Amino acid sequence: MKKILLFVLTLVFTSTAFGQIAYLQYRKVPADQEAKFVERETKYWSKVAKSAIDKGQLAGWSLWKKVGVTKTDAPNYVFVNSYVSLDQLDQNFWGDNMDALGDVKPQDVETMSFTEVPFDYFVQFEDNIAGDYKYAIVNYGLPTSVGDFIQENKTLWKPFHENNIKNGNRMTAWGMASVVYPSGNQNRFSVFTYDGFNKLSDALDYLRYQDYSSDGEAGPFADIISKSKMNELLPDGFNYRIIYERIMSVE
Numbered sequence: 001m002k003k004i005l006l007f008v009l010t011l012v013f014t015s016t017a018f019g020q021i022a023y024l025q026y027r028k029v030p031a032d033q034e035a036k037f038v039e040r041e042t043k044y045w046s047k048v049a050k051s052a053i054d055k056g057q058l059a060g061w062s063l064w065k066k067v068g069v070t071k072t073d074a075p076n077y078v079f080v081n082s083y084v085s086l087d088q089l090d091q092n093f094w095g096d097n098m099d100a101l102g103d104v105k106p107q108d109v110e111t112m113s114f115t116e117v118p119f120d121y122f123v124q125f126e127d128n129i130a131g132d133y134k135y136a137i138v139n140y141g142l143p144t145s146v147g148d149f150i151q152e153n154k155t156l157w158k159p160f161h162e163n164n165i166k167n168g169n170r171m172t173a174w175g176m177a178s179v180v181y182p183s184g185n186q187n188r189f190s191v192f193t194y195d196g197f198n199k200l201s202d203a204l205d206y207l208r209y210q211d212y213s214s215d216g217e218a219g220p221f222a223d224i225i226s227k228s229k230m231n232e233l234l235p236d237g238f239n240y241r242i243i244y245e246r247i248m249s250v251e
Contacts (some may be wrong), residue, residue, distance in 0.1 A: 020059065020125045021089065021180070022082040026075035028116040037077070037111050038063075042248045044101055044109045049081070050250045051100035052093035059084050062249035064136070066242055067200065075118050078244065089122075119188070122180040126150050129162050131173030133196030133246070135203045140189035140240045143233040146178055149191055152229060160224050161195075170202040171195055189239055203243050 029037045049061035060082040143149035153176050161174040173196030197203040
């Protein structure tokens with residue numbers, strides 16, 4: 001029953017604080033089961049999450065859907081349960097808040113039997129620029145040094161993004177997290193950053209190739225690239241850059 005009740009991500013993805021922990025559960029949902037999956041999670045299990053949040057057992061819950069198809073066997077949804085501290089993880093908040101379902105029986109609205117959890121992660125948020133957004137580009141990476149990656153993002157890239165957001169350059173939020181568990185050199189990623197947008201077209205425009213080697217509007221970007229050591233920290237670039245659409249968040 002405990003496995004049935006594990007769900008998750010406001011990856012992340014709304015207001016997060018430095019040091020906040022999140023459990024990310026990636027879920028593979030068959031196309032013919034998506035409507036049932038989304039209905040059950042948003043109509044029923046979000047109420048359980050809300051009850052836990054009201055009791056101080058959870059900081060936030062959200063459900064995100066991957067935009068498009070990357071690999072046919074890859075997860076297409078991700079939950080985020082965010083916590084104020086690691087201590088909150090010791091609480092069985094799903095079991096403690098089942099009364100939020102009312103007269104509905106858990107087994108009648110479960111979603112684990114027809115979906116798959118390919119992998120899950122515990123992460124720590126290292127920094128962020130708060131803002132509202134519907135779409136998030138999540139940039140997954142395995143830098144040669146996690147510490148140097150975090151430091152450069154804090155001191156170089158965060159001020160750059162902060163200025164762009166302030167000037168209304170389509171991005172509306174930004175954040176960064178490091179992986180707590182699982183860990184090791186065979187991991188899929190050890191860090192990620194996320195860029196928030198309110199329109200899919202803005203997120204896609206941000207990803208498309210543009211020449212930043214000259215002056216004009218590209219000038220500031222070319223300048224920051226000259227100061228960056230990302231070519232050394234991520235010699236092959238990010239492992240994946242995936243867009244997620246927010247389905248629902250509970251704060």
